Amino acid sequence: MEVKEDAASLTLSSPYTTSPTTPSSSISTMRPPALPVVIIGNKRDIQHGREVMPEEGQRLAQRLGCEFYEASAKTGYNVDQAFKTVVRGIRVAKGLTPAGGSGAGTPMSPNSGMSTPGGIGNGMNGSAAMGNHGAGAVGNGYAAGGKKREKRHKRCTIL
Numbered sequence: 001m002e003v004k005e006d007a008a009s010l011t012l013s014s015p016y017t018t019s020p021t022t023p024s025s026s027i028s029t030m031r032p033p034a035l036p037v038v039i040i041g042n043k044r045d046i047q048h049g050r051e052v053m054p055e056e057g058q059r060l061a062q063r064l065g066c067e068f069y070e071a072s073a074k075t076g077y078n079v080d081q082a083f084k085t086v087v088r089g090i091r092v093a094k095g096l097t098p099a100g101g102s103g104a105g106t107p108m109s110p111n112s113g114m115s116t117p118g119g120i121g122n123g124m125n126g127s128a129a130m131g132n133h134g135a136g137a138v139g140n141g142y143a144a145g146g147k148k149r150e151k152r153h154k155r156c157t158i159l
C-alpha cells in the first residue's frame, strides 16, 4: 500500500480549491482508471479562520464527478462516512456491490449517492481528494477492463 499526502485544510486555501485547472489536472493525472475518488475537507471543527467555503469543495467535487465531505480528524466528524464511501466505490468497481445504492453517509456534494457520472457511481473511474489535506485515492486492484492487476500494483493514495 502506497500513501501520499499533499493539499490543504479548510483553514488554508490550496491549489486544489483555488485554481480552476490544477485540481482536475493533478488528480486526473495521478489517478489510474477504476480509482474511486472522494474529496475530504479536514479541520471542519475549526470554526474561525476558514478559507475554503463548502461551496468551493462542492464545485470541485462536481467538476471531478465525485463526493465531497467536510470532516474533522479531531472530532471524527464524517471520517467514517468518507472512508466508507471510498470502500463502497472499490466494492462497486470490483462488482461486489451494485452501483447506485444508498451512500455511506451524508456528503456535502449535491451529487450525493453513488451514481455520479464519472465518479464513484460507476466505480470505474474515481480518485479522491482531501481538504486538510486534500485528496485520498484508493486503488481497487483491478485494471481497466476488469482484469486483475498484479498485487504489487494495489495501493492507497492520500494526496
Ligand SMILES: Nc1nc2c(ncn2[C@@H]2O[C@H](COP(=O)(O)OP(=O)(O)OP(=O)(O)O)[C@@H](O)[C@H]2O)c(=O)[nH]1
Pocket: 009, 042, 043, 044, 045, 046, 071, 072, 073, 074, 075, 132, 133
Ligand atoms: N482542530 C483540528 N486539528 C487538526 C485536524 N487534523 C489535524 N489537526 C491538527 O493539525 C496539526 C497538524 O496536523 P498534521 O496534518 O499532522 O500536520 P501538517 O500537515 O503539518 O499540518 P497542517 O498543515 O496544519 O495540516 C496537528 O496539531 C493536528 O492535531 C482537525 O481535523 N481538526
